[in-house]
């Protein structure tokens with residue numbers, strides 16, 4: 001079922017600016033798995049729900065061709081604005097209606113950041129239900145993938161602004177939304193005790209990865 005929380009241009013532009021590609025640990029896991037299951041050449045990767053294309057472009061050097069697909073026209077427009085590698089292209093479309101010939105895709109890739117919806121528990125349970133629902137006998141999960149990066153307070157603020165639940169709040173009550181994000185920024189700055197221009201935080205995140213291979 002499509003989540004239509006990323007339809008506005010302004011939101012997609014924030015997404016483009018503040019979202020990062022999936023970390024190299026995830027790429028390495030996926031590529032190792034693909035190498036074990038199929039081996040080279042890696043012809044076609046499809047990034048489902050590609051957003052503004054950060055992770056799609058991150059796959060470009062490993063595959064002959066990468067296609068990013070997203071239901072949101074605004075996200076696809078933002079993705080296309082980036083001078084990307086030439087083997088990457090984007091299409092507006094639904095994950096449920098993919099039109100690829102059977103056996104023609106080497107990797108179906110899907111990254112998802114936690115976001116608020118009635119289905120949030122699916123992410124909180126680390127996709128247990130989705131893992132159980134995969135009927136391919138060959139499946140693996142990798143938990144507790146930790147990564148960290150340095151980030152400025154202004155980047156963290158922009159990241160929060162790019163979250164769909166912040167955008168929903170902003171639409172309902174722009175003043176309170178703005179005030180809450182400014183409070184958060186001030187509280188970060190007070191905690192680290194530096195001026196806005198030189199405030200840098202270490203942002204830690206934990207990911208998990210589900211891998212599955214369609215039987216021959």
Ligand SMILES: C[S@@+](CC[C@H](N)C(=O)[O-])C[C@H]1O[C@@H](n2cnc3c(N)ncnc32)[C@H](O)[C@@H]1O
Nearest residue numbers: 001002003006049050051070071072094095111
């Ligand atoms: C949380 S964003 C993740 C974007 C990107 N993969 C990333 O990690 O930055 C989820 C994206 O999935 C798209 N989406 C949601 N449901 C979809 C569906 N059924 N088919 C295609 N795209 C979908 C949304 O428009 C949104 O851009």
